[in-house]
Amino acid sequence: MSARMLPPEHDPITPATPVAVTIIVDGTPVSGVAGQSVAGVLLAAGRLAWRTTAAGRRPRGVFCGIGVCFDCLVTVNGVRDVRACQRTAHDGDAVGFQDEELPEIGA
Amino acid sequence: MTHVAIAGAGPAGLAAANAALRAGAEVTLLDSANGLGGQYWRHLPPSRPAAHEALLHHGWGDFTALSRAVTSHPRAAVVTSAQLWAVEPCSTADRGPSDHAPTLQYAVGDADGNERQMRSLSPDALVLATGAHDLTLPFPGWDLPGVFTGGAAQALAKAERVAVGERVVVAGAGPFLLPVAAALTATGARVLGVFEASRAGALARGWAGGTASVAAMPYKLGELAGYAGGQLRHRIPYRIGTGVIAAHGTERVEAVTVAALDADWAPIPGTERTIACDAVAVSHGFTPRLELAVAAGAELADSGPLSRFVRVDLDQRTSVPSVYAAGEVTGIGGADAALREGALAGWIAGGGDPGDRRAASARRQIARYRGFARALEAAHGIRPGWTAWLRPETTVCRCEETSYGRLCGTLDATGARSLRALKLTTRAGLGPCQGRICGRTVEAIAAARIGPALDGAVPDRRPIAAPIRFAELARLPRPDSPDSPAHADHPDSPDRPEERHEP
Numbered sequence: 088m089s090a091r092m093l094p095p096e097h098d099p100i101t102p103a104t105p106v107a108v109t110i111i112v113d114g115t116p117v118s119g120v121a122g123q124s125v126a127g128v129l130l131a132a133g134r135l136a137w138r139t140t141a142a143g144r145r146p147r148g149v150f151c152g153i154g155v156c157f158d159c160l161v162t163v164n165g166v167r168d169v170r171a172c173q174r175t176a177h178d179g180d181a182v183g184f185q186d187e188e189l190p191e192i193g194a
Numbered sequence: 195m196t197h198v199a200i201a202g203a204g205p206a207g208l209a210a211a212n213a214a215l216r217a218g219a220e221v222t223l224l225d226s227a228n229g230l231g232g233q234y235w236r237h238l239p240p241s242r243p244a245a246h247e248a249l250l251h252h253g254w255g256d257f258t259a260l261s262r263a264v265t266s267h268p269r270a271a272v273v274t275s276a277q278l279w280a281v282e283p284c285s286t287a288d289r290g291p292s293d294h295a296p297t298l299q300y301a302v303g304d305a306d307g308n309e310r311q312m313r314s315l316s317p318d319a320l321v322l323a324t325g326a327h328d329l330t331l332p333f334p335g336w337d338l339p340g341v342f343t344g345g346a347a348q349a350l351a352k353a354e355r356v357a358v359g360e361r362v363v364v365a366g367a368g369p370f371l372l373p374v375a376a377a378l379t380a381t382g383a384r385v386l387g388v389f390e391a392s393r394a395g396a397l398a399r400g401w402a403g404g405t406a407s408v409a410a411m412p413y414k415l416g417e418l419a420g421y422a423g424g425q426l427r428h429r430i431p432y433r434i435g436t437g438v439i440a441a442h443g444t445e446r447v448e449a450v451t452v453a454a455l456d457a458d459w460a461p462i463p464g465t466e467r468t469i470a471c472d473a474v475a476v477s478h479g480f481t482p483r484l485e486l487a488v489a490a491g492a493e494l495a496d497s498g499p500l501s502r503f504v505r506v507d508l509d510q511r512t513s514v515p516s517v518y519a520a521g522e523v524t525g526i527g528g529a530d531a532a533l534r535e536g537a538l539a540g541w542i543a544g545g546g547d548p549g550d551r552r553a554a555s556a557r558r559q560i561a562r563y564r565g566f567a568r569a570l571e572a573a574h575g576i577r578p579g580w581t582a583w584l585r586p587e588t589t590v591c592r593c594e595e596t597s598y599g600r601l602c603g604t605l606d607a608t609g610a611r612s613l614r615a616l617k618l619t620t621r622a623g624l625g626p627c628q629g630r631i632c633g634r635t636v637e638a639i640a641a642a643r644i645g646p647a648l649d650g651a652v653p654d655r656r657p658i659a660a661p662i663r664f665a666e667l668a669r670l671p672r673p674d675s676p677d678s679p680a681h682a683d684h685p686d687s688p689d690r691p692e693e694r695h696e697p
Binding site (some may be wrong): 098106118121122131143144160170175 | 532
């Protein structure tokens with residue numbers, strides 16, 4: 088039970104034939120459709136959460152979906168703090184998950 | 195020739211661009227998304243057009259007509275993937291006459307990338323059509339994965355054909371819940387119920403009180419009736435006076451508690467029931483995106499944290515010369531109001547005749563839609579009892595994970611009626627979203643507990659309107675160099691973008 092993409096052949100709006108893109112998520116290839124956001128590819132692949140918060144060590148994924156809440160931050164090709172819901176997935180993008188854990192300071 | 199820049203390419207921005215072009219102006223239309231239409235007309239990307247996109251939208255014909263007229267116009271430059279990050283009010287010392295619009299700083303390229311092209315623009319007039327995002331009130335468990343805003347559920351459904359879950363609960367307040375449920379259903383999800391917080395009394399008072407204005411808008415009623423018919427056809431339960439007051443699960447949402455709410459939206463004990471689900475879409479209203487307007491120095495029409503918009507006159511002028519505002523930033527009135535406001539703002543900003551017949555007609559229609567907006571607020575506006583569903587450990591600021599208990603404890607201990615002090619003490623609003631999600635909620639909680647803030651601060655003040663990387667800032671021209679932003683690209687510099695986009 089999770090998010091999923093409506094199969095185009097069952098879609099009443101009849102989208103054009105999808106072109107596949109593959110992104111590399113934590114080293115593993117994940118397939119999506121050209122034009123999708125990184126968040127859309129992750130959700131359709133069955134991932135609901137990918138960030139871990141600093142203070143509470145809690146899982147987070149998409150919340151607002153329109154670039155406002157910054158919950159869905161990922162690294163893309165080594166660059167941190169990219170909003171997965173705003174970033175279009177390009178073939179070969181390397182997506183990594185940010186762990187916000189703060190280092191222990193002192194003894 | 196007058197050069198009009200427009201921030202936002204949703205209904206208001208597109209209508210403004212079209213009207214400014216009709217008035218004879220040169221137009222630059224900027225949007226942070228990679229397509230036109232805003233949140234209202236979110237759709238599959240141009241690389242994957244749908245044969246029957248109109249099935250997912252109201253007014254799709256308006257969108258295609260407007261976007262075609264604007265993108266094909268020789269005096270229009272349309273720049274998508276353009277993140278506006280600063281609005282710098284015109285300095286009379288630098289620029290001469292002070293009725294010049296502010297200078298805009300924006301970055302063009304992949305969202306949040308580090309190789310975006312840094313550009314600036316100094317137009318003669320600016321139309322702010324930045325829209326709004328969901329206002330989702332906190333509740334226990336709202337930070338679990340699988341809890342989404344209504345806007346997220348809708349955006350993923352419309353722009354990606356991804357349903358956020360298979361068994362989805364939709365909750366909150368306002369007519370927007372219906373298109374959210376419709377979009378989910380049209381994307382293959384089963385909507386288990388739509389739970390509207392407002393009770394019959396408020397709905398009747400709001401909508402009946404506004405009868406004159408609402409009845410004047412058959413299209414608007416038709417749109418709502420269409421959704422209601424859709425709900426019935428799909429046998430989706432629609433419950434009023436009911437809210438989701440908690441989400442449950444460990445690593446993700448597995449169930450929600452819904453309860454009957456009293457007239458003030460406080461849960462009524464003993465009415466709770468649990469619904470198993472794999473996703474929840476919750477929206478209690480909208481927050482206008484005000485940071486650019488605040489940065490431009492525009493006065494706000496301020497009726498408290500949950501009702502604060504850009505103040506405009508009858509021609510959509512803000513208090514700042516040559517700066518106009520249209521759409522949800524001036525009040526939550528829906529896309530039809532936004533289209534009229536945008537058309538009027540663009541026409542006047544572009545130098546059109548204020549006495550024009552169509553301008554007069556737009557003013558009359560806008561006045562009627564203001565009535566619709568008031569009815570909407572009376573019927574569905576957030577009531578103060580919602581804090582009764584919070585628990586001390588409930589997260590209020592999602593970024594910094596500040597709890598309701600910590601906020602209340604700090605307010606009680608300090609009595610500080612300063613939002614800035616509260617933010618610095620509790621960290622609520624200091625995280626990556628910069629208070630976009632919690633700002634108004636924190637303000638409402640503080641106002642209810644110890645009184646309205648006295649420091650005059652609004653959470654919408656964000657001089658850097660969007661995150662920008664140091665590497666990108668370092669690439670900005672030096673202020674005193676010949677190609678500095680203050681001198682760049684007005685009106686005919688080579689930096690003028692020439693992109694053309696769909697359809």
